[in-house]
Amino acid sequence: MDVAPPTSLVTATYNWSEALHCNLLSVAAQKVLPKEVIIADDGSDGRTRAVIDQMREAFPVPIVHVWHEDMGFRKSRILNKAIARSTGSYLIQVDGDVLLHPSFVADHIAAAEPGVFIRGTRARLTSRRTETLLQKPGSNLHFYSSGVYNRLNALRLPLLWWLGHRKEMKSRSVRGSNLAFWKADFVQVNGYNNDLNGWGHEDEELAARFINNSIGKKIVKLAAVQFHLHHNELPKPNEPFHRQIIEETLVTKVKRCTNGYEDLL
Numbered sequence: 670m671d672v673a674p675p676t677s678l679v680t681a682t683y684n685w686s687e688a689l690h691c692n693l694l695s696v697a698a699q700k701v702l703p704k705e706v707i708i709a710d711d712g713s714d715g716r717t718r719a720v721i722d723q724m725r726e727a728f729p730v731p732i733v734h735v736w737h738e739d740m741g742f743r744k745s746r747i748l749n750k751a752i753a754r755s756t757g758s759y760l761i762q763v764d765g766d767v768l769l770h771p772s773f774v775a776d777h778i779a780a781a782e783p784g785v786f787i788r789g790t791r792a793r794l795t796s797r798r799t800e801t802l803l804q805k806p807g808s809n810l811h812f813y814s815s816g817v818y819n820r821l822n823a824l825r826l827p828l829l830w831w832l833g834h835r836k837e838m839k840s841r842s843v844r845g846s847n848l849a850f851w852k853a854d855f856v857q858v859n860g861y862n863n864d865l866n867g868w869g870h871e872d873e874e875l876a877a878r879f880i881n882n883s884i885g886k887k888i889v890k891l892a893a894v895q896f897h898l899h900h901n902e903l904p905k906p907n908e909p910f911h912r913q914i915i916e917e918t919l920v921t922k923v924k925r926c927t928n929g930y931e932d933l934l
Contacts, residue, residue, distance in 0.1 A: 673778045677757030677852075678703040681744055681845065682765030686716040688898050689765040691806045693724045693732075701775035703761065705731045709751035712739025745861035745871045748845075749930045752855060760855065763895065764846040767791060768802070768810060770825060770894035777849045777893050785836065785887040786854065786879050789847030791897045792823035799899040810896050817896065826891045833891030840880050840919070845872035847895055854884050860930025862914070867907035870915055877918040878926065 678696060682689050689708075696706060706728075710717060713736070721734050735751040737743070752760060761777045763769070770776075780787055794802070798816025802808050812823045826833070858878040865871045876886060917923070 673701070674759040674781065675757040676703045676759045676761060676774065676778060677705050677707055677755035678774065679707045679709055679748065679751055679755060679760055679762045680765050681709045681711070681748060681762070682713060682717060683711040684713045684717065685766060685900070686713070686720045687803045689717060690720050690724070691768055691802060691898070692763070692765050693720075693728070694807045695769040695771075695773075697729055698771050699769065699774045700771050701778060702730050703774055704757055705733060705755070707751045707755050708732065708734045708765075709744075709747045710734060710736040711742065711744055711747045712737060742867045745865050746863050746933065749860045749863065749933050752852070752860065752930065753934060755852065758852055760850055760852050762845050762848040762850075766898045766900060767846055767895040768898070770810075772825065773893055773895060776825075776889070780834065780887065780889050780892065781849065782887070783851070784883070785885045786850035786876065787848065787887050787889055787893070788843050788876075789849075789889050789893040789895070790822040791819070791844070791847055791895045792817050793819045793897045794899050796899040802898065822890070823894055823896065824891055825894045830892055834887065834889055836885050836887050838880050838885055840873050840876035840886065840915070843873045843876040843886070846897065847893060848872060850879070854879060854882070856930060857925075858882055858929075859925040859932075862926040863928045863932065864926070865907075865911050865914065867911075868905045869908035869911040871911070874911065874915045874918055877915055878924060881918070881922045881924045
C-alpha cells in the first residue's frame, strides 16, 4: 500500500514457551515492525508469562498478553479477546510456533488492500532442525537452510510477486498461522465463532463469512515467508462438527456468527 496502515500482530499460543521465545525474536528482527504484538494465550502456565515478561524488557514494540483460564482448546474465544485489545486497523495473525522472515510484516503490509483478506503459506521444519533452533534461539532461516521442507513456501522473490498473488472467492485452505485482515472486516462478520471448541477450521469458517460478505481472499506466495516448528499433531475429535459448520455457513450464506467477537465485549 502507498500508506502503511497501523498494524497489530496477533500471535496465538498455548504452553510452548520455548517456541514463543523464538517467535518473538523473529518479530523483533522485522525490517518493518508492527505497532504492537498481542499474545492470544489459550491458558498457558507461568512459563509463557515468564518469557513474555523477559522479552518485554528490550522489545522494540509493546507486547500485550491476553490470557484466559485453561478450559480446553478455546482458540476462537482467546483470539476474539486478543483482537479486542488491538489498536491497529490492520491485523496480521500468526501462531506462536512459527518463525518469521525479516520481511514478513513488510510483505503483508505491501499486499494489503481494501476488500480482501490475505492467506499466506508456510514452510515446515523437521523435528531435528526444530530441536536445534529451540536450543539456539535467534538462528536465521532461509530457502536453502537444512531441515526445511515444503521448501517452495520459503522462497521470497519480490520481483516476481505478480506470479504468487492471486484472488478467489473461496474459503478453502485458510490457516490462521499466516492470515491478515482489516479489523473493520473482522468486526463486520462478528469475528471468530466461539462455538468452535477444539482443533479445527475456526480460521476457515471465519474466511467463509468474509467471502459471504464479498470480502475476497488474496493468496500470497513468494512473500510473507514463515517457518513452522515441528510438533506432534493435536487430537481432532471435533473436526467433523467444525467442518459441518463451515458447510452450513457456505450453503446458507451466513454473514455473521451468532456467538462471536461482540458477544465477549
